[in-house]
Amino acid sequence: MGYNVAIDGPAGAGKSTIAKQVAKENGYIYVDTGAMYRGLAIHFLNLGIDPKDTEKIIEACKDVEVTIGYESGIQQIYVNGENVTAKLRTEEVGNMASMTSAIPEVRGKLLELQRTLAREKDVIMDGRDIGTHVLPDADVKIYLTASVEIRAKRRYKELVEKGVQCDLKEIEKDIEERDYRDMTRKIAPLKKAEDAILVDSSDMTLKEVVNTISRYCHR
Numbered sequence: 001m002g003y004n005v006a007i008d009g010p011a012g013a014g015k016s017t018i019a020k021q022v023a024k025e026n027g028y029i030y031v032d033t034g035a036m037y038r039g040l041a042i043h044f045l046n047l048g049i050d051p052k053d054t055e056k057i058i059e060a061c062k063d064v065e066v067t068i069g070y071e072s073g074i075q076q077i078y079v080n081g082e083n084v085t086a087k088l089r090t091e092e093v094g095n096m097a098s099m100t101s102a103i104p105e106v107r108g109k110l111l112e113l114q115r116t117l118a119r120e121k122d123v124i125m126d127g128r129d130i131g132t133h134v135l136p137d138a139d140v141k142i143y144l145t146a147s148v149e150i151r152a153k154r155r156y157k158e159l160v161e162k163g164v165q166c167d168l169k170e171i172e173k174d175i176e177e178r179d180y181r182d183m184t185r186k187i188a189p190l191k192k193a194e195d196a197i198l199v200d201s202s203d204m205t206l207k208e209v210v211n212t213i214s215r216y217c218h219r
Protein backbone atom coordinates (compact mmCIF):
# COMPACT_ATOMS: atom_id res chain seq x y z
CA MET A 1 0.00 0.00 0.00
CA GLY A 2 1.36 3.42 -0.88
CA TYR A 3 1.29 6.39 1.45
CA ASN A 4 -1.79 8.35 0.41
CA VAL A 5 -2.65 12.04 0.73
CA ALA A 6 -6.15 13.08 -0.35
CA ILE A 7 -6.86 16.71 -1.25
CA ASP A 8 -10.46 17.62 -1.93
CA GLY A 9 -12.25 20.91 -2.37
CA PRO A 10 -14.38 23.04 -4.68
CA ALA A 11 -13.52 24.31 -8.17
CA GLY A 12 -10.79 26.92 -8.28
CA ALA A 13 -9.49 26.42 -4.73
CA GLY A 14 -6.01 25.88 -6.16
CA LYS A 15 -5.90 22.15 -5.45
CA SER A 16 -3.90 21.14 -8.49
CA THR A 17 -1.32 23.96 -8.29
CA ILE A 18 -0.77 23.25 -4.62
CA ALA A 19 -0.89 19.45 -4.81
CA LYS A 20 1.62 19.50 -7.66
CA GLN A 21 4.06 21.56 -5.64
CA VAL A 22 3.61 19.62 -2.40
CA ALA A 23 4.12 16.38 -4.35
CA LYS A 24 7.33 17.65 -5.90
CA GLU A 25 8.78 18.90 -2.62
CA ASN A 26 7.93 15.73 -0.73
CA GLY A 27 8.57 13.04 -3.36
CA TYR A 28 4.99 11.99 -4.10
CA ILE A 29 3.34 11.19 -7.40
CA TYR A 30 0.63 13.71 -8.15
CA VAL A 31 -2.68 12.31 -9.38
CA ASP A 32 -5.22 14.79 -10.77
CA THR A 33 -8.59 13.00 -10.84
CA GLY A 34 -10.42 16.02 -12.31
CA ALA A 35 -8.29 15.49 -15.42
CA MET A 36 -9.70 11.96 -15.71
CA TYR A 37 -13.28 13.30 -15.67
CA ARG A 38 -12.20 15.89 -18.21
CA GLY A 39 -10.73 13.09 -20.38
CA LEU A 40 -14.08 11.31 -20.42
CA ALA A 41 -15.78 14.66 -21.14
CA ILE A 42 -13.66 15.03 -24.29
CA HIS A 43 -14.86 11.62 -25.42
CA PHE A 44 -18.51 12.69 -24.91
CA LEU A 45 -17.92 16.01 -26.69
CA ASN A 46 -16.27 14.22 -29.63
CA LEU A 47 -19.36 12.05 -29.93
CA GLY A 48 -21.59 15.15 -29.85
CA ILE A 49 -23.60 13.88 -26.88
CA ASP A 50 -25.84 16.21 -24.90
CA PRO A 51 -24.69 16.03 -21.24
CA LYS A 52 -28.33 15.67 -20.18
CA ASP A 53 -28.75 12.54 -22.30
CA THR A 54 -27.78 10.12 -19.53
CA GLU A 55 -28.55 7.01 -21.59
CA LYS A 56 -26.15 8.03 -24.35
CA ILE A 57 -23.46 8.93 -21.81
CA ILE A 58 -23.80 5.51 -20.16
CA GLU A 59 -23.60 3.85 -23.58
CA ALA A 60 -20.50 5.91 -24.46
CA CYS A 61 -18.80 4.75 -21.25
CA LYS A 62 -18.81 1.18 -22.49
CA ASP A 63 -16.18 1.58 -25.16
CA VAL A 64 -13.81 4.09 -23.65
CA GLU A 65 -10.66 3.51 -21.68
CA VAL A 66 -8.96 6.25 -19.68
CA THR A 67 -5.35 5.64 -18.68
CA ILE A 68 -2.63 7.83 -17.29
CA GLY A 69 1.10 8.12 -17.77
CA TYR A 70 3.87 10.51 -16.78
CA GLU A 71 6.12 12.57 -19.05
CA SER A 72 8.92 14.39 -17.23
CA GLY A 73 6.90 13.92 -14.06
CA ILE A 74 3.78 15.53 -15.52
CA GLN A 75 0.55 13.52 -15.60
CA GLN A 76 -0.77 12.70 -19.06
CA ILE A 77 -4.30 11.53 -19.81
CA TYR A 78 -4.96 9.02 -22.59
CA VAL A 79 -8.43 8.36 -23.94
CA ASN A 80 -8.51 5.14 -25.96
CA GLY A 81 -4.77 5.50 -26.38
CA GLU A 82 -4.79 9.13 -27.55
CA ASN A 83 -3.00 11.71 -25.40
CA VAL A 84 -5.61 14.45 -24.77
CA THR A 85 -3.73 16.31 -22.00
CA ALA A 86 -3.39 19.55 -23.99
CA LYS A 87 -7.16 19.73 -24.55
CA LEU A 88 -8.35 19.28 -20.96
CA ARG A 89 -8.37 22.76 -19.51
CA THR A 90 -11.14 24.58 -21.38
CA GLU A 91 -14.43 25.81 -19.90
CA GLU A 92 -16.35 23.63 -22.35
CA VAL A 93 -14.56 20.49 -21.19
CA GLY A 94 -14.84 21.52 -17.51
CA ASN A 95 -18.58 22.06 -17.77
CA MET A 96 -19.10 18.75 -19.58
CA ALA A 97 -17.01 17.02 -16.88
CA SER A 98 -18.96 18.67 -14.09
CA MET A 99 -22.34 17.71 -15.59
CA THR A 100 -21.47 14.12 -16.44
CA SER A 101 -19.57 13.35 -13.22
CA ALA A 102 -22.93 12.97 -11.43
CA ILE A 103 -23.64 9.79 -13.42
CA PRO A 104 -22.67 6.63 -11.47
CA GLU A 105 -21.38 4.83 -14.58
CA VAL A 106 -19.01 7.72 -15.28
CA ARG A 107 -17.63 7.62 -11.74
CA GLY A 108 -17.44 3.81 -11.80
CA LYS A 109 -15.31 3.99 -14.91
CA LEU A 110 -12.55 5.87 -13.02
CA LEU A 111 -12.73 4.46 -9.51
CA GLU A 112 -10.55 1.38 -10.05
CA LEU A 113 -7.90 3.37 -11.89
CA GLN A 114 -7.71 5.82 -8.96
CA ARG A 115 -7.58 3.10 -6.30
CA THR A 116 -4.97 1.08 -8.17
CA LEU A 117 -2.66 4.10 -8.43
CA ALA A 118 -2.97 4.74 -4.69
CA ARG A 119 -2.31 1.10 -3.86
CA GLU A 120 0.87 0.95 -5.84
CA LYS A 121 2.44 4.35 -5.21
CA ASP A 122 2.88 7.16 -2.68
CA VAL A 123 0.40 9.63 -4.11
CA ILE A 124 -1.14 13.01 -3.54
CA MET A 125 -4.51 12.66 -5.20
CA ASP A 126 -6.79 15.63 -5.71
CA GLY A 127 -10.47 15.71 -6.54
CA ARG A 128 -13.88 16.02 -4.90
CA ASP A 129 -14.49 12.63 -3.29
CA ILE A 130 -11.00 11.27 -2.60
CA GLY A 131 -11.11 11.45 1.21
CA THR A 132 -14.77 10.50 1.45
CA HIS A 133 -15.12 7.80 -1.17
CA VAL A 134 -12.09 6.84 -3.29
CA LEU A 135 -9.54 6.52 -0.46
CA PRO A 136 -11.48 6.57 2.83
CA ASP A 137 -8.37 5.21 4.60
CA ALA A 138 -5.95 7.81 3.21
CA ASP A 139 -3.08 8.63 5.59
CA VAL A 140 -3.70 12.38 5.34
CA LYS A 141 -6.86 14.18 4.22
CA ILE A 142 -7.00 17.85 3.38
CA TYR A 143 -10.08 19.88 2.49
CA LEU A 144 -8.84 22.94 0.64
CA THR A 145 -11.27 25.76 0.09
CA ALA A 146 -11.58 29.54 -0.36
CA SER A 147 -14.50 31.94 -0.70
CA VAL A 148 -16.33 32.03 -4.03
CA GLU A 149 -15.24 35.66 -4.58
CA ILE A 150 -11.57 34.85 -4.07
CA ARG A 151 -11.69 31.75 -6.26
CA ALA A 152 -13.40 33.72 -9.04
CA LYS A 153 -10.83 36.54 -8.79
CA ARG A 154 -7.91 34.09 -9.01
CA ARG A 155 -9.44 32.39 -12.04
CA TYR A 156 -10.10 35.77 -13.66
CA LYS A 157 -6.50 36.84 -13.16
CA GLU A 158 -5.21 33.56 -14.57
CA LEU A 159 -7.34 33.95 -17.72
CA VAL A 160 -6.43 37.62 -18.19
CA GLU A 161 -2.75 36.70 -17.93
CA LYS A 162 -3.29 34.13 -20.67
CA GLY A 163 -4.87 36.85 -22.81
CA VAL A 164 -8.37 35.33 -22.60
CA GLN A 165 -11.28 37.79 -22.57
CA CYS A 166 -13.58 37.10 -19.63
CA ASP A 167 -16.08 38.54 -17.21
CA LEU A 168 -15.57 38.28 -13.45
CA LYS A 169 -19.29 38.02 -12.65
CA GLU A 170 -19.72 35.21 -15.16
CA ILE A 171 -16.77 33.29 -13.73
CA GLU A 172 -18.26 33.69 -10.26
CA LYS A 173 -21.61 32.37 -11.47
CA ASP A 174 -19.93 29.45 -13.20
CA ILE A 175 -18.02 28.51 -10.03
CA GLU A 176 -21.19 28.73 -7.93
CA GLU A 177 -23.05 26.47 -10.34
CA ARG A 178 -20.24 23.95 -10.37
CA ASP A 179 -20.01 23.93 -6.56
CA TYR A 180 -23.75 23.41 -6.33
CA ARG A 181 -23.70 20.50 -8.79
CA ASP A 182 -20.71 18.85 -7.11
CA MET A 183 -22.12 19.26 -3.58
CA THR A 184 -25.68 18.14 -4.24
CA ARG A 185 -25.22 15.14 -6.53
CA LYS A 186 -26.44 11.82 -5.14
CA ILE A 187 -23.25 9.87 -5.67
CA ALA A 188 -20.00 10.84 -3.96
CA PRO A 189 -20.87 14.53 -3.49
CA LEU A 190 -18.21 17.05 -2.58
CA LYS A 191 -17.98 17.44 1.17
CA LYS A 192 -15.30 17.59 3.80
CA ALA A 193 -14.49 14.15 5.23
CA GLU A 194 -14.98 14.15 8.99
CA ASP A 195 -11.30 13.42 9.53
CA ALA A 196 -10.03 15.92 6.93
CA ILE A 197 -7.99 18.98 7.89
CA LEU A 198 -9.70 22.16 6.74
CA VAL A 199 -7.44 24.67 4.97
CA ASP A 200 -9.11 27.93 3.91
CA SER A 201 -6.73 29.66 1.51
CA SER A 202 -8.80 32.87 1.13
CA ASP A 203 -6.25 34.97 3.01
CA MET A 204 -3.15 32.87 2.35
CA THR A 205 -0.45 33.13 -0.28
CA LEU A 206 0.37 30.14 -2.46
CA LYS A 207 3.57 29.57 -0.52
CA GLU A 208 1.75 29.63 2.82
CA VAL A 209 -0.73 27.03 1.61
CA VAL A 210 2.04 24.79 0.23
CA ASN A 211 3.97 25.04 3.52
CA THR A 212 0.88 24.38 5.62
CA ILE A 213 -0.08 21.27 3.66
CA SER A 214 3.53 20.04 3.36
CA ARG A 215 3.76 19.94 7.14
CA TYR A 216 1.07 17.25 7.21
CA CYS A 217 2.62 15.22 4.42
CA HIS A 218 5.72 13.83 6.08
CA ARG A 219 5.77 10.07 5.86
Ligand code: C5P
Residues within 6 Å of the ligand: 011, 033, 034, 035, 037, 038, 094, 097, 098, 099, 101, 126, 127, 128, 129, 130, 178, 182
Ligand atom coordinates in the same frame (compact mmCIF):
# COMPACT_ATOMS: atom_id res chain seq x y z
O1 C5P B 1 -11.01 19.62 -10.70
P1 C5P B 1 -11.54 19.81 -12.09
O2 C5P B 1 -12.15 21.16 -12.33
O3 C5P B 1 -10.54 19.45 -13.14
O4 C5P B 1 -12.72 18.73 -12.22
C1 C5P B 1 -13.66 18.78 -13.27
C2 C5P B 1 -14.98 18.19 -12.79
O5 C5P B 1 -14.82 16.80 -12.54
C3 C5P B 1 -15.48 18.76 -11.47
O6 C5P B 1 -16.31 19.89 -11.65
C4 C5P B 1 -16.26 17.61 -10.85
O7 C5P B 1 -17.61 17.62 -11.23
C5 C5P B 1 -15.61 16.38 -11.43
N1 C5P B 1 -14.80 15.67 -10.46
C6 C5P B 1 -15.42 14.79 -9.61
N2 C5P B 1 -14.70 14.03 -8.74
C7 C5P B 1 -13.37 14.16 -8.67
C8 C5P B 1 -12.69 15.09 -9.49
C9 C5P B 1 -13.44 15.85 -10.38
O8 C5P B 1 -16.63 14.67 -9.65
N3 C5P B 1 -12.69 13.37 -7.82
